[in-house]
Amino acid sequence: MKRVVIVRHAKSVPYGYDDDFHRDLKEPRGYNDAKKVSEELRNYDVLPDLIISSPAKRALKTARIFAETFEFPEKKIQLLEDLYDGISTHELVELLNGLENNLNSVFIFGHNPTIYYLIKGLAPRFNEDIPTSSSVSIEFKCDNWKELTSGSGTVAFQLMPRTFK
Numbered sequence: 001m002k003r004v005v006i007v008r009h010a011k012s013v014p015y016g017y018d019d020d021f022h023r024d025l026k027e028p029r030g031y032n033d034a035k036k037v038s039e040e041l042r043n044y045d046v047l048p049d050l051i052i053s054s055p056a057k058r059a060l061k062t063a064r065i066f067a068e069t070f071e072f073p074e075k076k077i078q079l080l081e082d083l084y085d086g087i088s089t090h091e092l093v094e095l096l097n098g099l100e101n102n103l104n105s106v107f108i109f110g111h112n113p114t115i116y117y118l119i120k121g122l123a124p125r126f127n128e129d130i131p132t133s134s135s136v137s138i139e140f141k142c143d144n145w146k147e148l149t150s151g152s153g154t155v156a157f158q159l160m161p162r163t164f165k
Helices: 029-043 057-070 089-097 114-122
Strands: 002-008 050-053 105-110 135-140 154-159
Touching: 002 057, 002 114, 029 057, 029 135, 029 154, 050 057, 057 105, 089 114, 105 114, 114 135
Parallel strands: 002 105, 050 105
Antiparallel strands: 002 135, 135 154
8 A cells, every 4th residue: 555645834924925935834833733733643653754845935844843753854855846836636646656666655745726636636535625734644555656546546534733722
């Protein structure tokens, strides 16, 4: 089985006249929510073999909070510009198809609406909201990343920070 966990960045400061790419997390809520969700994933024993993040400040900071919780080396977080600019399900599937098979669980950190469409593209029965800091775990009944196709995933669970307040 292969697993993809898609995470929306934590709560960020409001968008104003600043540069959207460099928007920071809202303190303390952004940090606290990301910490709660990552700790719950650790309690579920859902840990990353690989973390891929949008390079935008709020997404990368969220990925770093999760990495800290999982004791995943921060320097091994891979950045993917298309997670900020907008990546299609087809492009994500191509990326996943190229992964080494010793990796079983991949975490992806990004932004709405892109991540919502990615989840729908991988697991079409998904129809939930994706609040900030929420994560959706999608499972694929395959042992080889090359076998993964769009629409073939099943949502195992969704975690949202408001669940743990």
